[in-house]
Amino acid sequence: MRYPNGKFPALQHSDAELPNRMRAEDFLTLIQDKQTSAAGRGMSLEEDVNESNAYYVAHEIASVHKKPTPVQIVKVDYPSRSSAVIREAYFRQPSTTDYNGVFEGRYLDFEAKETRNKTSLPLNNFHAHQINHMRLVLKQKGIAFAIIRFILHDETYVLDAAHIIRFWEEAACGGRKSIPYSYIQKHGYLIPEGFRPRLDYLSVIKRHYF
Amino acid sequence: MRYPNGKFPALQHSDAELPNRMRAEDFLTLIQDKQTSAAGRGMSLEEDVNESNAYYVAHEIASVHKKPTPVQIVKVDYPSRSSAVIREAYFRQPSTTDYNGVFEGRYLDFEAKETRNKTSLPLNNFHAHQINHMRLVLKQKGIAFAIIRFILHDETYVLDAAHIIRFWEEAACGGRKSIPYSYIQKHGYLIPEGFRPRLDYLSVIKRHYF
Numbered sequence: 001m002r003y004p005n006g007k008f009p010a011l012q013h014s015d016a017e018l019p020n021r022m023r024a025e026d027f028l029t030l031i032q033d034k035q036t037s038a039a040g041r042g043m044s045l046e047e048d049v050n051e052s053n054a055y056y057v058a059h060e061i062a063s064v065h066k067k068p069t070p071v072q073i074v075k076v077d078y079p080s081r082s083s084a085v086i087r088e089a090y091f092r093q094p095s096t097t098d099y100n101g102v103f104e105g106r107y108l109d110f111e112a113k114e115t116r117n118k119t120s121l122p123l124n125n126f127h128a129h130q131i132n133h134m135r136l137v138l139k140q141k142g143i144a145f146a147i148i149r150f151i152l153h154d155e156t157y158v159l160d161a162a163h164i165i166r167f168w169e170e171a172a173c174g175g176r177k178s179i180p181y182s183y184i185q186k187h188g189y190l191i192p193e194g195f196r197p198r199l200d201y202l203s204v205i206k207r208h209y210f
Numbered sequence: 211m212r213y214p215n216g217k218f219p220a221l222q223h224s225d226a227e228l229p230n231r232m233r234a235e236d237f238l239t240l241i242q243d244k245q246t247s248a249a250g251r252g253m254s255l256e257e258d259v260n261e262s263n264a265y266y267v268a269h270e271i272a273s274v275h276k277k278p279t280p281v282q283i284v285k286v287d288y289p290s291r292s293s294a295v296i297r298e299a300y301f302r303q304p305s306t307t308d309y310n311g312v313f314e315g316r317y318l319d320f321e322a323k324e325t326r327n328k329t330s331l332p333l334n335n336f337h338a339h340q341i342n343h344m345r346l347v348l349k350q351k352g353i354a355f356a357i358i359r360f361i362l363h364d365e366t367y368v369l370d371a372a373h374i375i376r377f378w379e380e381a382a383c384g385g386r387k388s389i390p391y392s393y394i395q396k397h398g399y400l401i402p403e404g405f406r407p408r409l410d411y412l413s414v415i416k417r418h419y420f
Contacts, residue, residue, distance in 0.1 A: 063346045065306050070278035071296065086281065086299035096275050100310060102317035105351035109312070136273045141315035
């Protein structure tokens with residue numbers, strides 16, 4: 001198999017075929033959020049969730065994984081038989097939530113979101129297709145939720161997707177564009193933080209969904 | 211936020227930090243397989259599965275998605291505010307299977323594999339961590355399986371992961387390195403092919419697992 005100029009022909013796309021690119025602005029916001037959070041607490045929520053998932057998998061308590069970041073690959077070089085290097089690719093908007101898996105026979109599906117806002121979680125933390133995805137998961141009798149951290153309160157909650165969907169629908173009809181902290185305190189479940197796993201969200205899921 | 215020379219500092223990694231790169235050889239085999247298959251049948255198994263999943267999601271029959279290809283991002287350029295371009299990245303070995311989701315309250319988890327071999331499916335279609343992953347999914351009471359297509363027989367089967375794990379373990383102790391076609395005919399479930407969805411594997415799952 002030979003590819004002239006080292007390009008991989010089957011993955012060549014024109015710009016028009018890449019409708020779901022993440023905008024650089026969104027990407028920078030994402031990175032900035034991570035850095036701010038890391039500066040403030042030492043560990044980001046995503047790191048805590050990933051570490052807890054690794055603990056659950058290692059102890060065979062559950063199989064939950066973060067999905068890889070979706071990337072549209074345009075050009076691949078192979079400088080040698082021992083490596084393939086992606087030389088042009090774009091971030092895509094994910095069509096589902098970030099995490100899913102199975103826990104004692106139940107399907108789990110969730111997003112992890114943290115905010116430095118003290119009074120609410122802005123709904124622009126979610127995308128329309130993620131809301132649609134959560135709706136279908138609930139319809140299929142999966143457990144769909146968000147893990148929400150209020151950094152300045154140092155509190156992390158599980159909030160069922162049904163609440164998020166309701167706020168989303170109300171916002172579409174002119175309602176508020178965020179979920180109040182007080183609402184999440186009342187309708188969410190506070191996750192205990194510990195050493196192993198650092199964020200034992202499955203203990204909360206087990207208590208409230210089983 | 212300014213990054214000198216347009217590089218994204220937080221994602222800079224040295225070679226030593228990238229242990230899970232997919233080798234170029236594996237990548238080329240993957241591509242060659244896809245091309246061979248596409249030449250022979252018009253549509254690859256992966257395309258059939260993806261199209262069927264899109265049908266299931268659109269009709270709210272199930273929520274099943276292919277996970278994005280895992281990529282280790284090393285360098286990102288932002289030529290403008292409207293685009294972020296990945297300029298250096300590497301394929302990583304997936305740590306789970308390719309597909310998962312929820313169907314009427316049950317967790318589904320599977321790989322899709324096709325072969326031009328007439329008499330067996332070689333076990334090198336799977337990786338050790340995928341076998342471990344399927345083991346844990348079964349332990350957590352998920353439905354784990356492979357969708358296996360024998361291209362030259364024009365037949366596609368669902369085979370429960372328990373069979374694959376057994377053959378894998380026997381191979382580790384000196385047993386054969388493939389699953390015979392005759393075994394899959396006997397212990398697998400033939401998937402009917404149709405128009406919509408093209409590969410109705412959920413009808414088979416429903417009949418045999420519910």
